[in-house]
Amino acid sequence: MTEPVIIAVPKGRILEEALPLLAQVGVVPEPAFADESSRALRFKTNRSDIDIIRVRAFDVATFVAHGAAQLGIVGSDVIGEFGYSELYAPVDLGIGHCRLSVAEPADMAAKDDPRGWSHVRIATKYPGLTQAHFEARGVQAECVKLNGAMELAPILGLAPRIVDLVSSGRTLKENGLVEVEVIEQVTSRLIVNRAGFKTRTDKVVPLVDAFRRTVAEAAA
Structure with missing residues (x-):
């Protein structure tokens, strides 16, 4: 069985804006994700092929750059600070201003x-x-x-x-x-692991396209 695609999301303010966007893309975390007393960091979603991890904003970039997560949502400030060559940021999500x-x-x-x-x-x-x-x-x-x-x-x-x-x-x-x-x-961007973009094209590319489409529709 193929491992789920992992999306890394940041704790805090950006997450509040990112959740509706994820839902529009068709990705909804399991109910435990909303449990503030939960110490869990990895969560299932309504899609069996996608899991979500919730980490510090700076760690989102690191998890994605090193391929531990295939996609992530993080501020352009974090992307700029680290300058990871392994990161590709194809979509400005228009949140986290x-x-x-x-x-x-x-x-x-x-x-x-x-x-x-x-x-x-x-x-x-x-x-x-x-x-x-x-x-x-x-x-x-x-x-x-x-x-x-x-x-x-x-x-x-x-x-x-x-x-x-x-x-x-x-x-x-x-x-x-x-x-x-x-x-x-600063705004939040969708980031993708470059290697994952190539090796898991069938899963990653449709997700990137869905985010791009959702942002474009919101701006129209």
């Missing part, structure tokens, strides 16, 4: 001009994208890698600025920070 931005304390921003920066110290979980952005501007960036609670870095003196995802901006505001520069706009 946010932006990757530089932020700093409001009192600092009041007298600061990003155009005058020559060296910055920044706390972020996106050191790759951050370095590339500032290198392109001729600015030396010293990145302090954090996996969360970025807003604490300026407050506690770890780094005066942060680079993080911003949606409403509420978290920044509540921690006395303001956006001073947008690095890139």
Whole structure:
């Protein structure tokens, strides 16, 4: 019996937007998927040939790049940060809209001009994208890698600025920070393992086409 195709989805905000999209494509997770007390990570779906795994957003890219999952849903920020050559991102799903931005304390921003920066110290979980952005501007960036609670870095003196995802901006505001520069706009993409795209064409290609068709219909 052929192993099911595995779709990796991220925990959190993107998942809430991704589930209706999956349903439109014809993939509905088993009821246990909605059980918040469940510790399970792999789930059956209404299709015997498709399983879903629920992991951290950064891990979605890793599972798909290494072929442990054949498809995934993840933000363009994650794709850009890792730069995995094994990933193919054929469909912009038009969900998970946010932006990757530089932020700093409001009192600092009041007298600061990003155009005058020559060296910055920044706390972020996106050191790759951050370095590339500032290198392109001729600015030396010293990145302090954090996996969360970025807003604490300026407050506690770890780094005066942060680079993080911003949606409403509420978290920044509540921690006395303001956006001073947008690095890139972010949306969620369907990603595919390149090898899996070739070796499991009969399963993967129809799924990619279904996602593409669903997104196109929503935009029409």
